[in-house]
Amino acid sequence: MSTQTVWRKPPFIKSPIVRWAFYIAVAVYVIGTIATLPIDWERTAQGLTRAQRIFSGAFPPSFERSGLLISGFMESLKIAILATTLGMILSVPLAFMAARNISPKPVYFIGRGTFILARSFHPVIVAIIFVKAVGFGPLAGALTLTVYSIGFVAKLLAERIEEIDFGQVEAMRSVGAPFLSTMIYAILPQIMPRLVGLGIYQLDSNLRASAVVGIVGAGGIGATLANAFGRYDYDFALAITMVIVGAILISEAVSGMIRKRMT
Amino acid sequence: MTQTLTHEWARFTPAQRMKRYGALLAVTLVVVWALGSIDVIWEWVWDAPIQLVNLFARMVPPDPTNLPSILEATWQTINIATIATMIAVVLSLPVAYISAQNTTPNVVCLWIGRFILVSSRSVNTIIWALLFVAIFGPGIIAGIIAIMFRSIGFLGKLLGEAIEEIDPAPVEALEACGASRFKVVLYGIVPQVMPAFFAISILRWDINLRESTVLGLVGAGGIGIILQGAIDTFQWQEVSMVLLTILALVIAGEVISSALRKKLL
Amino acid sequence: MLEIKNLVKRYGKGAPVLKDLNLSVQGEQLMSIIGSSGAGKSTLLRCVNRLVEPTSGSITLNGTDFTTLGAKDLRKARRRVGMVFQSFNLVDRLSVMENVQSGRLGYISTWAALTRRYPAEDIERAFELMERVGIAQYADKRADELSGGERQRVGVVRALMQRPEILLADEPTASLDPKTSEQIMSLLRDLARELNLPVIINIHNVTEAKEYSDRIVGMRYGRIIFDDKPAALDATQMDEIYAGTPSEDRQEMGAVA
Numbered sequence: 001m002s003t004q005t006v007w008r009k010p011p012f013i014k015s016p017i018v019r020w021a022f023y024i025a026v027a028v029y030v031i032g033t034i035a036t037l038p039i040d041w042e043r044t045a046q047g048l049t050r051a052q053r054i055f056s057g058a059f060p061p062s063f064e065r066s067g068l069l070i071s072g073f074m075e076s077l078k079i080a081i082l083a084t085t086l087g088m089i090l091s092v093p094l095a096f097m098a099a100r101n102i103s104p105k106p107v108y109f110i111g112r113g114t115f116i117l118a119r120s121f122h123p124v125i126v127a128i129i130f131v132k133a134v135g136f137g138p139l140a141g142a143l144t145l146t147v148y149s150i151g152f153v154a155k156l157l158a159e160r161i162e163e164i165d166f167g168q169v170e171a172m173r174s175v176g177a178p179f180l181s182t183m184i185y186a187i188l189p190q191i192m193p194r195l196v197g198l199g200i201y202q203l204d205s206n207l208r209a210s211a212v213v214g215i216v217g218a219g220g221i222g223a224t225l226a227n228a229f230g231r232y233d234y235d236f237a238l239a240i241t242m243v244i245v246g247a248i249l250i251s252e253a254v255s256g257m258i259r260k261r262m263t
Numbered sequence: 264m265t266q267t268l269t270h271e272w273a274r275f276t277p278a279q280r281m282k283r284y285g286a287l288l289a290v291t292l293v294v295v296w297a298l299g300s301i302d303v304i305w306e307w308v309w310d311a312p313i314q315l316v317n318l319f320a321r322m323v324p325p326d327p328t329n330l331p332s333i334l335e336a337t338w339q340t341i342n343i344a345t346i347a348t349m350i351a352v353v354l355s356l357p358v359a360y361i362s363a364q365n366t367t368p369n370v371v372c373l374w375i376g377r378f379i380l381v382s383s384r385s386v387n388t389i390i391w392a393l394l395f396v397a398i399f400g401p402g403i404i405a406g407i408i409a410i411m412f413r414s415i416g417f418l419g420k421l422l423g424e425a426i427e428e429i430d431p432a433p434v435e436a437l438e439a440c441g442a443s444r445f446k447v448v449l450y451g452i453v454p455q456v457m458p459a460f461f462a463i464s465i466l467r468w469d470i471n472l473r474e475s476t477v478l479g480l481v482g483a484g485g486i487g488i489i490l491q492g493a494i495d496t497f498q499w500q501e502v503s504m505v506l507l508t509i510l511a512l513v514i515a516g517e518v519i520s521s522a523l524r525k526k527l528l
Numbered sequence: 529m530l531e532i533k534n535l536v537k538r539y540g541k542g543a544p545v546l547k548d549l550n551l552s553v554q555g556e557q558l559m560s561i562i563g564s565s566g567a568g569k570s571t572l573l574r575c576v577n578r579l580v581e582p583t584s585g586s587i588t589l590n591g592t593d594f595t596t597l598g599a600k601d602l603r604k605a606r607r608r609v610g611m612v613f614q615s616f617n618l619v620d621r622l623s624v625m626e627n628v629q630s631g632r633l634g635y636i637s638t639w640a641a642l643t644r645r646y647p648a649e650d651i652e653r654a655f656e657l658m659e660r661v662g663i664a665q666y667a668d669k670r671a672d673e674l675s676g677g678e679r680q681r682v683g684v685v686r687a688l689m690q691r692p693e694i695l696l697a698d699e700p701t702a703s704l705d706p707k708t709s710e711q712i713m714s715l716l717r718d719l720a721r722e723l724n725l726p727v728i729i730n731i732h733n734v735t736e737a738k739e740y741s742d743r744i745v746g747m748r749y750g751r752i753i754f755d756d757k758p759a760a761l762d763a764t765q766m767d768e769i770y771a772g773t774p775s776e777d778r779q780e781m782g783a784v785a
Contacts, residue, residue, distance in 0.1 A: 181641040185626075
């Protein structure tokens with residue numbers, strides 16, 4: 001990437017001609033792009049006064065409508081819990097399907113394809129689609145974050161399954177254990193710590209994401225924030241943002257602590 | 264010889280079992296609470312699969328008539344991600360420097376650095392975009408600044424950690440031979456954090472590419488604007504065309520960043 | 529009795545690892561298979577319970593031809609063959625008892641397996657066997673807390689829980705120190721006698737093989753080139769097994785040349 005302009009070392013392209021051509025190309029790209037940015041300078045110039053207005057409107061943060069804030073936050077929490085639960089339930093079989101060492105080829109491709117698709121779209125895009133399909137509100141949020149959870153948990157879990165000690169599976173096969181019993185004895189104990197860790201991490205992650213997908217109508221505190229912004233209630237918006245940031249810091253600390261204790 | 268009586272074996276002692284049941288019960292209660300009190304119209308839930316299938320049926324086949332403008336918006340999206348990443352990389356260097364424990368000049372700087380990192384990281388790109396759209400008006404500039412603000416925290420934190428993990432011996436050696444502070448940084452620290460620096464920058468570029476695709480939904484430029492427009496006017500076949508383009512963009516981004524990583528590291 | 533006839537195994541398109549092998553094992557004998565790495569010992573053992581799929585030939589255990597079985601019948605048939613592994617292959621995060629009971633997984637329902645509701649007689653037998661090999665006091669310990677020798681005892685008990693008709697041991701002592709290794713070998717020998725159980729052991733340590741076995745089979749390049757009492761194994765034979773070229777291969781090479 002163009003990061004080369006920042007540090008000139010090391011010259012990772014041997015030929016100086018190619019190297020300089022590369023540098024020039026990067027420079028042309030950067031200058032060209034910035035110069036042709038469709039910037040409305042007049043509008044931008046007003047930005048400072050506008051920013052001033054927003055910030056003076058935002059201070060001090062208003063917790064007057066804390067009822068709304070709390071109910072929005074609780075809704076986010078519920079969305080996160082349900083999406084994590086459903087996401088984990090769906091991720092486990094998907095991860096088994098997408099693990100190269102235990103899955104037949106066609107099943108493997110189906111599993112892998114599913115979570116690649118789930119990962120490729122930003123949750124906000126998934127959220128608008130769900131909002132259009134099932135209407136505004138927490139249902140769309142929960143479905144969105146379920147997809148989001150699958151994309152992350154199934155991928156990492158599948159990678160963990162691919163790393164297991166296969167000898168244990170061989171041992172279960174040698175005693176004539178049926179397929180499911182083999183999974184339960186030889187694989188599940190090996191991936192359990194990772195599974196629990198991922199669940200806790202994903203709950204934390206879903207709580208964050210729920211604040212975002214709410215902005216496009218998928219319920220939760222994000223919806224409250226978007227409303228406050230839309231009505232120019234910047235003081236309330238700041239209060240909401242502060243709560244979101246606080247909740248994220250707390251949940252990050254708690255999930256980190258639990259995961260540290262687990263291992 | 265007296266044989267022992269029938270052996271009893273249970274996997275857990277009663278106390279352990281109660282604890283496990285207790286934990287299971289607690290998790291179930293939380294889920295039931297969330298399920299029972301969430302503000303959802305259940306008829307809609309049962310209806311959701313049909314609605315989704317209907318929606319996807321309306322998306323087929325994708326409509327490429329607007330492809331030129333979609334591609335132009337995609338190019339804009341790439342530019343937002345790239346320019347914002349570059350600026351953020353430059354700006355994050357001093358932040359990383361003052362928020363790494365072993366290079367920070369003094370405690371005040373350390374805390375300023377940490378404050379910048381935490382506030383940047385805790386606020387999502389979309390929320391930053393919301394704010395900058397309000398300030399600068401809708402458009403690409405709000406998008407670039409939003410991505411930049413979020414990236415500084417990410418880059419600064421990871422880079423700061425990389426600086427904290429360096430081997431202090433070369434730094435000491437340089438200080439011992441009387442090199443200036445700047446030279447110590449250049450010869451003692453920069454070479455050590457270089458691989459991490461590239462890896463982190465590439466990673467963030469990849470993430471920013473994904474984030475740039477949704478900026479338009481709050482008016483901050485890029486392909487999201489076309490997506491929003493198509494959704495608002497119920498042009499579902501165009502929506503699917505945009506979605507396919509985004510899919511291609513994201514996969515291309517992943518391929519490029521993994522190729523770069525291989526080349527540079 | 530185990531009867532192996534014309535067994536051939538080849539991986540992909542390469543040269544066969546097992547070349548037209550014939551072997552029969554009966555009664556309560558402890559048979560050791562020796563040979564250098566790559567001779568096909570491990571493949572041979574794994575072909576018996578079809579952890580490795582044979583290319584051709586037949587393997588018959590007390591009247592059942594293993595090679596023709598479908599997936600479901602194969603599973604049932606595997607319950608009759610116990611196996612002990614070089615790296616123990618215990619489930620580290622489960623207790624010793626759960627590991628031992630996993631030998632019965634072919635018999636109990638998935639639900640019972642999941643909830644750990646093992647039949648009383650299985651628990652009874654598990655304690656008997658664990659007492660026999662001296663690990664009963666560890667029943668509730670996690671498998672990864674045990675020493676190597678103790679872990680291999682768990683592996684042996686797990687295999688015996690199947691009430692197998694034959695026991696296969698793939699380098700059971702290769703991960704153990706010399707003293708523990710001898711303990712495991714004498715345990716296997718004693719168990720073979722007590723339970724009237726034929727035991728086949730792949731082993732690298734020729735001294736141990738000679739000391740504990742009733743019969744020794746030497747393999748070289750996928751063929752059996754020695755099959756006799758331990759006493760018959762002399763220095764010339766040893767050279768053949770570890771450095772020679774089997775006579776059939778010599779002819780082949782001659783034909784090519």
